[in-house]
Amino acid sequence: MNRLILSYAFCIVFSSLIASCAENIPETTNDFKVDVCIYGATPAGIASAISASKLDKSVILIEPTVRIGGMVTNGLSHTDFHSFEALSGTFLDFTQRVEKYYSNQYGENSKQVEDSFRGTFGEPKVNLMIFQQMLDEHPNIKVIKEASLSEVRISNSKILSTEFKRGENNLKLQAEIFIDATYEGDLMAMAGVSYTVGREGKDVYNESLAPDTTDNQLQAYNFRFCATEDPANRVEVKKPYGYDRNDFVEILPILESGVFDKVFGYPPQKAIYKAHLPVNPNNKFDINDMSKGIVRLSLPGKNLGWPDGSPEQRKEIFEDHLYHNVGLLYFLQNDSEVPEKYRTDAKNWGWCKDEFVENDHLPLQLYVREARRMIGQHIYIQKDSEPVGEDSRAVFHESSIATGDYGNNCHGTHHVGPLIGGMHEGEFYNPVPPYQIPYGVLLPKEVNNLLVPVAISSSHVGFCALRLEPIWTSLGQAAGFAAALAIDSKKNPDKIEVDILQETLHEDGSATIYVGDVLPSDSNFEVVQWWGAQGGLHQLNTTSKPGQRGKNIVGQYYEAAPLHDVNLEKTLEPETKDRWIVISRKIGIQDKDLNILQQMEKRGDFIREAYNLTH
Incomplete structure (x- = not known):
């Protein structure tokens, strides 16, 4: 831990003396040269910038919109994870800061602190503020907003420079390493990296969740x-541009049938708009598409032009979705033919007066769940998040640099029948054990100085397990550290020592394997994570029912996944000790030291001693 802390402290204290720091670039110039250039100030991009900065690298973080934070500051306040034990690293730091904000602002025992759900449910404006504060702590990170990628220059499999359009100006930028943290993979695509859009058939990767062809x-x-029922903070829903009630009348017979309990609700209630529970702080709700519903906000098929679309095409798709999502609610609130029960319920809701004030209280980004997917050095597929045999854990990835616990999740890819009242197809929700994510998903084949932590290398089914903000943030954190280590070692990112990257992540409190009982705050965290990276935590427990979750807390949130504890004080079983001795020999521990390990009686003592013998 000392190496990372000292490095971080050195950059903070002496950043004004570092000639390469981005803060020293004159504001008037349009030409930049830095260590790391990151495109996309999503949570992954922010994490990349922070981790590269912690290792003394100068960073430019370029965001094409007016707001940093991606979906986490654009309405996605109900973060997708299943257990708090799955959160680590930069994302955990972010949530702890959110909770601390509410505690400082309203009191430690306030309703706002309770509703923040340990800081994972933050108001969009609060999430934005916290992300900005995190970046502000790093003076060698320069953030540029409203700049869109226009050109990438390549030579000998390396990105030499990039150019961005910002208003009437062109920004030219050179960097040692580039990171594409956009949801769409725009830098990756412009750099000539191989990618795919769409779904692979079952025969491509032998995935049971894939379509036949x-x-x-x-x-x-x-x-x-972001909506509320609070009259004091409620803004009425305005009629969208081009509104035509005939576009929404198909819902009338559905309402008359009484199939819906209400307009806004959360399963098992039957509702049109999913209002996530628990409620967010200050009586705000994250409003989403109702999974498996007969009336949907999501529009499969209407988004096919987005991944490779021009700015004009994306703008049209954006406006089509906004028209449908807002127009439907306006219809429910105001049309005289809507049954009074539903009209009254709908009228109780409105946008939040203090959110998205620069955009008429509407989010500035569309929820792009999936766009381009890189075809990189490791293609993450369905089996990468499934167990082998009866092991309670998912398949072991020796080069793991992040974890997840959500499972493969798809809101649908095709719609049959009328827009209102038809049915989505291609929808699935697949529970799996917590899983590891190998380093190769970040690495393209064609370009040597690029890392891609969001449009990651994966199949459609595999991507549906990775497409979550906490996971993307962890992948971004790993990308930032990998970029810095590559620069320091004068190697391409795919040639760095992955074990050094893993230990750097562990030092920074980021997990590479899920452990339910040894969390980042535990003094044993780094040691246990290191042992997990050697394969020592696999096969500790077996089960005939993989993918079990802990006791339900509320909604989609559960206690720690069962059979994923290390139990450091547990007596070391002979068969486990034998297996751990084999691992110890494999990682280079000599016979004389193996004798010491043979004397260990508890799991924790063995792991700590093995760590000490190798460090």
Whole structure:
């Protein structure tokens, strides 16, 4: 831990003396040269910038929109994870800061602190503020907003420079390493990296969740609104441009049938708009598409032009989704033919007066669940998040640089029948054990100085396990450290020592394997994570029912996944000790030291001693 802390402290204290720091670039210039250039200030991009900065690298973080934070500051306040034990690294730091904000602002025992759900449910404006504060702590990170990629120059499999359009100006930028943290993979694509859009057929990767044949279907998009029933902070829903009630009348017979309990609700209630529970702080709700519903906000098929689309095409798709998502609610609130029960319920809701004030209280980004997917050095597929045999854990990845616990999740890729009242197809929700993510998903084949932590290398089914903000943030954190280590070692990112990258992540509190009982705050965290990276935590427990979750807390959130504890104080079983001795020999521990390990009686003592013998 000392190496990372000292490096971080050195950069903070002496950043004004570092000639390469981005803060020293004159504001008037349009030409930049830095260590690391990151395109996309999504949570992954922010994490990349912070981790590269912690290792003394100068960073430029370029965001094409006016707001940093991606979907986490654009309405996605109900973060997708299943257990708190799955959160680590930069994302955990972010949530702890959110919780601390509410504690400082409203009191430690306030309703706002409770509703923040340990800081994982933050108001969009609060999430934005926290991300900005995190970046502000690093003076060698320069953030540029409203700049769109226009050109990438390549030579000998390396990106030499990039150019960005910002208003009437062109920004030219050189860097040692580039990171594409956009949801769409725009830098990756412009750099000539191989990618795919659509779904692979079952025969391509032998995935049971895949369709029979390959097609161009794409997971559906919708908006994540921030809404409230609080009259003091409620803004009425305005009629969208071009509104025509005839576009929404198909819902009338569905309402008359009484199939819906209400307009806004959360399963098992039957509702049109999913209002996530628990409620967010200050009586705000994250509004989403209702999974498996008969009336949907998501529009599969309407988004096919987005991944490779021009700015004009994307703008049209954005406006089509906004029209449907907002227009439907306006219809429910105001049309005289809507049954009074539903009209009254709908009228109780509105946008939050203090959110998205620069955009008429509407999010500035569409929820792009899936766009391009890189074809990189490791293609993450369905089996990468499934167990082998009866092991309670998912398949072991020796080069793991992040974890997840959500499972493969798709809101649908195709719609049959009428837009309102039809049915989505291609929808699935597949529980799996917590899983590891190998380093190769970040690495393209064609370009040597690029890392891609969001449009990652994966199949459609595999991507549906990785497409979550906490996971993307962890992947971004790994990308930032990998970029810095590559620069320091004068190697391409795919040639760095992955074990050094893993230990750097562990030092920074980021997990590479899920452990339910040894969390980042535990003094044993780094040691246990290191042992997990050697394969020592696999086969500790077996089960005939993989993918079990802990006791339900509320909604989609659960206690720690069972059979994923290390139990450091547990007596070391002979068969486990024998297996751990084999691992110890494999990683280079000599016979004389193996004798010491043979004397260990508890799991924790063995792991700590093995760590000490190798460090």
